[in-house]
Structures are given as structure tokens and as C-alpha cells.
Amino acid sequence: MxxxxxxxxxxxxxxxxxxxxxxxxxxxxxxxxxxxxxxxxxxxxxxxxxxxxxxxxxxxxxxxxxxxxxxxxxxxxxxxxxxxxxDFIFVKYTTHPxxxxxxxxxxxxxxxxxxxxxxxxxxxxxxxxxxxxxxxxxxxxxxxxxxxxxxxxxxxxxxxxxxxxxxxxxxxxxxxHYIQLGNDMFSSLKQNFKSDNASSNDSKSSAWNTFFLKYDCCAVHEVNGTTNDFDNTPWCTTYGSCQATVSQIPRTCCKGVTLTNYTSAPSTCHASVSPGTYKRNCMDPLKKMSVDNxxxxxxxxxxxxxxxxxxxxxxxxxxxxxxxxxxxxxxxxxxxxxx
Known part of the structure; x- marks a missing residue:
């Protein structure tokens, strides 16, 4: 034609x-x-x-x-x-963003x-x-x-x-497709998050913690208490402060912390996960990012x-x-x- x-x-x-x-x-x-x-x-x-x-x-x-x-x-x-x-947090996306x-x-x-x-x-x-x-x-x-x-x-x-x-x-x-993107991110988090130390030798864990600080967010889905996205990560199941029940969410997830003082985050946030002490989920800031290249x-x-x-x-x-x-x-x- x-x-x-x-x-x-x-x-x-x-x-x-x-x-x-x-x-x-x-x-x-x-x-x-x-x-x-x-x-x-x-x-x-x-x-x-x-x-x-x-x-x-x-x-x-x-x-x-x-x-x-x-x-x-x-x-x-x-x-x-x-x-x-x-790419910063090593997410393998199903569809290109x-x-x-x-x-x-x-x-x-x-x-x-x-x-x-x-x-x-x-x-x-x-x-x-x-x-x-x-x-x-x-x-x-x-x-x-x-x-x-x-x-x-x-x-x-x-x-x-x-x-x-x-x-x-x-x-x-x-x-x-943000639902699929959320699934891809959650899968990456479960596989790669091994420490809540932003200076960790594990590059993927360090990237996730830096990501939480940079975009002022926490996890993929909304944190609603001690049961959250981090429960099935190596940080909670194999080793780390979560596995030792010292923390329930990373200290980098606490409100008001920066790269220089996150290690002093209050226990009411990372241990007790009290409402109002931790950040929103990371899907919200991602939805506001430009997709035009x-x-x-x-x-x-x-x-x-x-x-x-x-x-x-x-x-x-x-x-x-x-x-x-x-x-x-x-x-x-x-x-x-x-x-």
C-alpha cells in the first residue's frame, strides 16, 4: 500500500x-x-x-x-x-523504561x-x-x-x-508498566539486598542503600510494619542485622537521615518500625521520573x-x-x- x-x-x-x-x-x-x-x-x-x-x-x-x-x-x-x-540498583527490567x-x-x-x-x-x-x-x-x-x-x-x-x-x-x-516494573524491582531487592550499610563491600547492597537515601524512599512496596519487603532478602534470612533481629528495615530507610548520619538512626524506626518514622515506598518517586530519551x-x-x-x-x-x-x-x- x-x-x-x-x-x-x-x-x-x-x-x-x-x-x-x-x-x-x-x-x-x-x-x-x-x-x-x-x-x-x-x-x-x-x-x-x-x-x-x-x-x-x-x-x-x-x-x-x-x-x-x-x-x-x-x-x-x-x-x-x-x-x-x-540501572543504578541493578534492576533487570522486563520492558525497557x-x-x-x-x-x-x-x-x-x-x-x-x-x-x-x-x-x-x-x-x-x-x-x-x-x-x-x-x-x-x-x-x-x-x-x-x-x-x-x-x-x-x-x-x-x-x-x-x-x-x-x-x-x-x-x-x-x-x-x-509500573506493576511489572515493581515486580522486577522487588525481585532484584530480594536477591541482592544483603546489608543496610551504604558503604558495604557488596556493590548491590550499597547501591540500594544509596538509592534509599538519594530518592528519599524505602523498599518497593509501602512499609506497614515489621512485615515488609525485606523479610525474604539475604539480609533477613541469612546474615545481617535483620537476621539478628536488631533491625526490621534498613537504617537508610529512616526519615531525616543522610549518608553521614544514617548509622545513628533511631531504633523506633529501624527496629520498632513505628509509623511516621520511615520513608514512603520507592515506586512513588519512580513514577515521577522522565521516560523520554x-x-x-x-x-x-x-x-x-x-x-x-x-x-x-x-x-x-x-x-x-x-x-x-x-x-x-x-x-x-x-x-x-x-x-
């Missing part, structure tokens, strides 16, 4: 451009009865048509440069705020395509100058045009495939440059095909109908 729409519009515009160019010659050509098929006339017509082709190539080159720049920017985007927080991560991943492929297309366009420009403005045999011209048509069609297909994937990924992006203007640049590159290539290859078969565009036939 997309291929048909793009090709029909591209073909129509290409033929319109060629016919507009031909109509300007009709008055002169009607006075040249019997010479409309001469080599000089054919060369003159081809050179004038070549100017349109060069113009299309120039616009296509600008479009591809925009495609390269926009895709390069997407490959270098920083992780979204939510991903940064989750950043909204357009799939597009970020495919941007390197778009960048590679853009660079390849730019090199191809430069070759096309040289080929156009050589074929339409140089003096070479018609047979060699035909071979060169066939190579151009095949190569450009290959780029059209590659461009179209990436465009379809891009649109599918953009439309299927969903808001973060690619700006909308970057997506728009990618969208339009991919789309325009397809359309311009279709117009270009159609013009080349029409010039290979001049009678098909109706310009010659219309020019020899002299009263």
Missing part, C-alpha cells in the same frame, strides 16, 4: 516535470519537421532533462544529510531518568543507510554529468542508466523497510527525512526510466503532430 502510494505520486511528479520541459520546446519543434528525431535534438532534450535530475539529486542530498545528522543525534542520546535510576529506546537502537542502522545513500548520490551526480553532458555511446549510456535504476531501487527498498519499522516502533510505544523534534526529523528520501528517490528513478524510453512520456509524439 505504502509502496503504491509513494510510487504513484513520484511517477506522476516526474512525468509532469518532463512534460513541462517538453512543452516549452513544442513551438520550436513544430517548425523543425523531420528533424525531431535527430541526434542533436535528442541530446538537447536529454541535457535539459538532466538539469531536473541534478536538481532532484541536490534536494535528495540535503535530505540525506538531515537524515544522517538526526540519526547520529539519536544514537548519542542519554538514558532517560528512569533508566538511570533502575525509556519510551523510544527501540528507535534509539535502530538509529545506528538508519545512520549507516544515510551514509551509504550519501555516497551513492555523489556517484549518481558524477554519473549524470558523465552520461548526459559527456560524449559516450548510447549503449554505454543505457548500461549506466540500468545500473542506476537497480541501485536506486535497492536503496528505496532499504529506506522503505526502515521507515515502516520506524513508524511501527513509534506507534507501539506505550507508557511504562529522544525529543519529539528529533523524531520529526527522522520521520520527514526518511519519507522525503523515499519520495525523491522514486521521482529520480522514474525520470531516468522515462528518459530511457522517450516515447513513453508523450513529449516526442506531441512534438511531431504538426498541422
Amino acid at each position: 505504502i509502496i503504491g502510494i509513494v510510487y504513484v505520486h513520484g511517477y506522476g511528479l516526474a512525468v509532469f516535470l518532463l512534460r513541462s520541459n517538453s512543452q516549452k520546446e513544442n513551438t520550436t519543434l513544430k517548425k523543425m519537421i523531420g528533424t525531431s528525431h535527430s541526434p542533436d535534438h535528442t541530446n538537447a532534450r536529454n541535457k535539459k532533462s538532466a538539469y531536473f535530475i541534478v536538481a532532484i539529486q541536490a534536494v535528495l542530498m540535503v535530505t540525506v544529510i538531515i537524515l544522517i545528522v538526526s540519526s547520529a543525534l539519536c544514537t548519542k542520546v542519554k538514558p532517560c531518568e528512569l533508566q538511570t535510576a533502575l 525509556c519510551k523510544y529506546n527501540a528507535i534509539k537502537d535502530m538509529s545506528s542502522g538508519i545512520l549507516a543507510l544515510g551514509i551509504s545513500m550519501l555516497c551513492w548520490i555523489v556517484l549518481l551526480f558524477v554519473q549524470t554529468i558523465y552520461v548526459y553532458f559527456g560524449k559516450i555511446e548510447e549503449k554505454k549510456q543505457a548500461i549506466a542508466k540500468i545500473v542506476v535504476i537497480i541501485g536506486t531501487f535497492a536503496f528505496i527498498i532499504a529506506n522503505l523497510v526502515l521507515y515502516i519499522i520506524f513508524m511501527r516502533e513509534k506507534e507501539t510505544q506505550q507508557n511504562e 529522544i525529543d519529539e523534534y528529533q523524531l520529526s526529523l527522522l520521520f520527514f527525512s526518511l519519507l522525503f528520501a523515499i519520495i525523491l528517490q522514486v521521482i529520480y528513478v522514474t525520470m531516468v526510466i522515462v528518459l530511457m524510453f522517450p516515447r513513453c512520456n508523450g513529449s516526442v509524439n506531441s512534438s511531431v503532430n504538426v498541422n
